[in-house]
Every structure is written in structure tokens, then in C-alpha cells.
Amino acid sequence: MLDTYTLQTGTGFWDPVVWIVVFLVAFLIALAIWLLGEKDYRRGTQQVKPFLSGNVEPEKADVHMRAGNLYWGFTEAMKGYYSRLVPLHTGVLNDYVLWFLGVMALVFVIVGVAA
């Protein structure tokens, strides 16, 4: 069934045009169900206040999630890895180029051995 509009990588394949079409159809179905629901609510009342278990709402800046905290949990669980990796990021371009060359040499060795 593969046709000229299907992108093929040699083993994998997908057709973005068909995906967009079926996504639009599915979106319309979902939208129709959404439109069936009740749309009203009491604007300007306590109903629209954020639910904070009865606590006073903090200042926006106090609860704003900064980009550095976005992956907290991942970085915390992997801190053994990050504690070694972060110091390697010195910000000096020479160091990065050296790493690049070293890793490329290693890749060539591995590919050469495998071949």
C-alpha cells in the first residue's frame, strides 16, 4: 500500500499527509463531543479561583517554575551522572572541540573494528 506520498527510510515509513487528514477528522469528533458539554460557568465568582486546598494564593513569582527546575526529578535521580558531566562543561571552546575530536576518533575505531 506504500505510495509516492509516504516517506520511507528503508525500514520505517509514514505518510504525514494522511496523518494530518485523520488527525483533523479525529479533532472534529473530539470537538463535537466537547461542544455537546455544558459551556457555562459562573465568571467572576469564587468558582474561578485556583484550587489550593484552602491556602492563600502565593505571589505568581513565588510559584513560577523556572527552566532550571523543569526536569527536577530527572536531574535529582541522575545526580550521580550530572555531578560528573556538568563540570566538564567549562564553557571553553577548545575543550569542546577536543571532546568532539576524541569522541569522533573513538567512533572511527569502533566502526573500524566492527567492519
Add this chain to the structure above:
Amino acid sequence: MVMILGVDPVLVLGGTVAVALFGMLAGLVFMGIERKFAARMQARIGPPIRQPFRDVAKLLSKDSIVPENAIPCLFNMAPVLALASSIVILLYIPLGGFLPVLAGYGDLILVMYLLTVPALALVAGGFASGSPYATVGSQREMVTMMSYELPLAIAVIAIAWRLAAAGIADPFSLATIAGTASGITIWSVVGPLGIIGCVLLLIVLTWVTPAELSRVPCDTPEAETELCGGLLVEYSGRNLALFYLAQGVKTVAMAALAVALFLPWNISWFVALSPNAALAADFAFFLLKILAVIFFSVSVIRVGMARFRITHVVSIYWGYLGGLGLLGLVFMVLDAYIGGGGVL
């Protein structure tokens, strides 16, 4: 037959509507049965199986509140996107003896990436809520996604690689993997070492399912007892109803994916039946397999476990399950080269 851009529009559009209806109805029924399973395991009677239908009907009739801190268009759009993207996943997965509606238009790798879209819609909705609870929930959902992607990718790629090593064409096609047309599946290709590898990968996928569906022990993004519902805390009415429906559809999609990868057998492969009877028998058997997958990977795990901390989710999925998946992959490679399994 009229073809547009190489596609039969009647088949694709009709198939999309049919699969959408099936996904939503089956999702709610299976969620009802799953709640019954869990209740019985906890010595409770549990709600009736039709309870999810009542929940959706009631939610659609309730106020759909948009909090004052929210970004309304994104807040309202997220549940619609979640449901639509969940439906689209089902279109690429074989349903019993039926080929996927979009067979030939997308492969297993695409399905793996599409599985992240409903979760991303949840994340977007949570951030758009403007609530501290929802923000933390969204952040946790992203971390959870990052955690289960590695074991899921290993399980998926190991199966496709083993089929490719056996010389089977289109190894990433789900129709090929499920053996819908040929009857050749991963189990008919592997030898003893490959069977061990497949069992390890099946265990990995069984544990990826609750994380993919944000069910206990991986419900840290919602965590009712600490985040009051997390990324769904501000959702109500029709918006919550759509997230609920999306959860049902995604449950069916994940279970159908597990069935296609590891439990692909059909009744008609073993019993001679007329074509129509074969389709019906295969579909009924498919629904039973879906139920079995939901029982083991959702009900049993959620009843037997407490919620993981978010750091535990990462270490367990990247460490233990990633390692187990790699071990399964090693067994598959050994099976292909020294284990007596089928190789091209």
C-alpha cells in the same frame, strides 16, 4: 474507487470514525471492568461496569470552569487534542484480524512517538491552568515521559530488529509484527534464547503501560493525596470528560500495542472458520487479550503497589527496566546469531 493523494478517502474517513467510536466505547467499558477487577482484589464490590459512561455523561452536564489564571484557548484546547491524538494512535494498530486502518501509512516508530502526544496535551493543559499544583503535575508528567521512553524504545526496537534479522520485509510495520496477513510473528521466529528475550521485553512493556497511562504506581503527575489531582486539578465539566475519554482510548491503544507485539495469535490461525466468522472470532479473542493485558499491567500493579516518588520513577525506569530491556535485547541478538532462531 476514487483515490486522493494515493488514499481511498472513504476507507480512511470511515475507518477513522469507526475506530474513534470503538476506541471511546471500548475504553469506557474496559475502564469499568478494570475498576471492578481492582475493587474485587481489594475485597470491595466496586462501581458498576457502566459507571465510566455515567461519569462522562455527568461531567458533560457540569460547569466547565476556566480558572482566572488560565490561558483559556490552550486550557480548552488541550483535552480536545488529547482525545484526537489518542484516537489517531489506534488507527495504526491492528485490531484482532482487522488490518490497521492506516496500514502502510505509518509504522511502529511513529506509534511510539504518537503515544507521547496525548501526554504532551496533558502537560500543555496543566501549564495553561495557572495553578501551582497543575504546574508541578505537568513538570512530573514530563519527567515520567522521559523515564519510560527508554525501556519502551528498547522493547519496540528489539522486536522489530529480530524480525528484520529473520529476513522479514517491513519489520517496523505493525501489520507485519502482528502477523495479521502472514501469520508469522515474533514467537514463530525466535529460538529458546529469543523466547527468554521476548519474556523479558514483555515484562518491560507490562511495566511501561502504567507509566504511559499515569496509573499507580506512576500516577505522580496527578497524585491526589499531595497535588489534589495535579495537572487535572483545575479541570472540570466537558474538559475533564474529554481527558477521561482520552484516558480510555489510550488504555485500549496501549493494550492493543502490547497485543500486537507479544500476543498476536488469532483464533482463525488454529480453527478453520468461514471468513466472516473468523473475523468475528478473532475480534472477540482480541478483546479478551486486551482485557488480560489491562488486568496484569494496570489492575494487578495498581492494587499491589503504592505510588512511586518522581525520583523513583526515573531510577526504576532508566535503571532497572532499561537494564532489563537491554538484557532482553542481548538475548534477541544472541538468538539471532547463535541461538538457533531464524536468521536471513
